[in-house]
Structure formats: structure tokens, C-alpha cells
Amino acid sequence: MKFFIDTADIDEIRDLATTGLVDGVTTNPSLVMKSGRDMADVIAEICDVVPGPVSAEVTATDTAAMLAEADVLRAIAPNVAIKVPLTPDGLRACKALRDRDTMVNVTLCFSAAQAILAAKAGASFISPFVGRVDDIAGEGMALIADIVEIYDQYPEFDTEVLVASVRSPKHVVEAGRIGAHIATLPPNVLRQMFNHPLTDKGLAQFLADWEKTGQRIAGPRAAAE
Numbered sequence: 307m308k309f310f311i312d313t314a315d316i317d318e319i320r321d322l323a324t325t326g327l328v329d330g331v332t333t334n335p336s337l338v339m340k341s342g343r344d345m346a347d348v349i350a351e352i353c354d355v356v357p358g359p360v361s362a363e364v365t366a367t368d369t370a371a372m373l374a375e376a377d378v379l380r381a382i383a384p385n386v387a388i389k390v391p392l393t394p395d396g397l398r399a400c401k402a403l404r405d406r407d408t409m410v411n412v413t414l415c416f417s418a419a420q421a422i423l424a425a426k427a428g429a430s431f432i433s434p435f436v437g438r439v440d441d442i443a444g445e446g447m448a449l450i451a452d453i454v455e456i457y458d459q460y461p462e463f464d465t466e467v468l469v470a471s472v473r474s475p476k477h478v479v480e481a482g483r484i485g486a487h488i489a490t491l492p493p494n495v496l497r498q499m500f501n502h503p504l505t506d507k508g509l510a511q512f513l514a515d516w517e518k519t520g521q522r523i524a525g526p527r528a529a530a531e
């Protein structure tokens with residue numbers, strides 16, 4: 307299961323990249339706004355830090371303008387993935403970009419029907435927004451299960467399911483149970499995944515007991531010094 311980080315906060319990305327667990331980054335216009343940074347600058351910086359796919363979203367709504375913006379974004383770095391909305395114009399742009407071997411992340415997916423269209427358009431990634439489905443009393447993870455089940459019927463679909471709008475470690479665990487390829491995690495969710503009180507308690511006990519031995523784990527040279 308690949309983990310992308312869902313933010314345009316370069317400091318968060320730098321910090322989490324040190325875990326070795328970050329396989330890519332997703333951004334969108336709202337996350338760029340929150341970063342307070344120039345989009346091209348922050349995407350370039352992110353691409354320097356994370357070698358995996360970095361999603362940069364077009365803001366145009368018609369195909370021709372999307373493709374023009376995609377040319378600008380693709381020029382930033384080779385690992386830029388172009389994000390397009392799941393609209394007729396977005397999927398026309400997706401198909402054209404895939405014909406030019408550009409990674410495309412089709413975003414704002416809220417139904418299995420939409421996900422089938424994205425796969426037929428050759429999307430590299432499909433981003434169903436599980437949190438926003440849950441927000442309206444829907445079943446976000448049921449959508450993921452539907453999409454994975456449908457995609458599995460068609461070997462010609464090579465679109466990776468990128469679970470987005472993740473709000474908790476529970477979403478990540480359920481995405482793994484279903485077999486989704488990727489989850490894009492807000493920084494706090496990745497950090498939350500490490501936490502368990504029994505881990506903290508057990509480590510504290512190990513260290514307290516070790517302290518009682520008076521021993522140190524050191525090589526022969528260090529021991530001789």
C-alpha cells in the first residue's frame with residue numbers, strides 16, 4: 307500500500323519524508339491556498355523532496371485551458387502528476403494527457419460510475435473522497451470497495467485507487483483491508499497511525515528494566531574507552 311501525503315505544507319512534507327514511508331504527495335487549490343505559497347514554487351520544492359508522484363491540480367474548467375495549464379505544471383518537474391476534476395472536460399483532458407504519457411490523477415470522485423469513466427479515460431490515479439461521502443451520512447469506504455471490485459474485473463484498467471479525503475487511521479486500515487493501492491494522508495493522520503498507549507507503556511517498561519541492569523550496548527572499542 308502506497309502512502310501519499312495530502313498537503314502543500316513543505317515543512318510537514320520534509321519532516322514526514324524522513325520516515326521513509328512517503329511515496330508521493332497530493333495537493334489541490336485549497337491546500338495551495340492554505341500553504342500561502344506560490345503554486346509553481348511550492349510544487350517545485352515538493353518535487354525536490356519527494357521523488358514519487360506529486361499531484362498538481364489544474365484550475366481551468368474547459369479541456370483546452372486545462373491542457374494549457376497542464377503544460378505549465380508538467381514543466382515544473384518530471385514527477386508532477388496532473389490533477390483534473392471528474393467532469394467531461396476533465397476526462398477529455400485526462401485522455402489527451404495520457405496519450406502524452408503524463409501521469410493524471412482524476413479527483414473529486416464520489417461514485418463508482420464516475421470511477422469507471424476515469425479508468426476508461428486512462429487515469430493513472432482515481433481519487434474518491436471518502437471523508438466527504440461520510441460527511442453527508444454516506445459510506446465512503448463502501449465506495450472504495452465498489453471501485454476496487456469493479457476495477458478487478460477489467461485487467462485493461464490500470465488506474466490505481468487513491469483513497470482521498472482521509473480523516474483517520476481507521477480510513478487507512480479499511481482501505482488496506484479492501485486492497486486500495488494508495489491512501490493520501492493528511493500529516494496528522496500519518497502521525498496518529500504510529501500512536502498506541504500500549505506501545506508507549508511497553509517501551510517505558512523495557513527502558514526502566516534495562517536501566518536496572520546497569521548495562522550499555524556498545525562495541526568493543528567503545529567498551530574499551
Ligand code: G3P
Binds near residue numbers: 332337435472
Ligand atoms: O485530496 C483531497 C483532500 O485534500 C480533501 O480532503 O478533508 O477537504 O475532504 P477534505
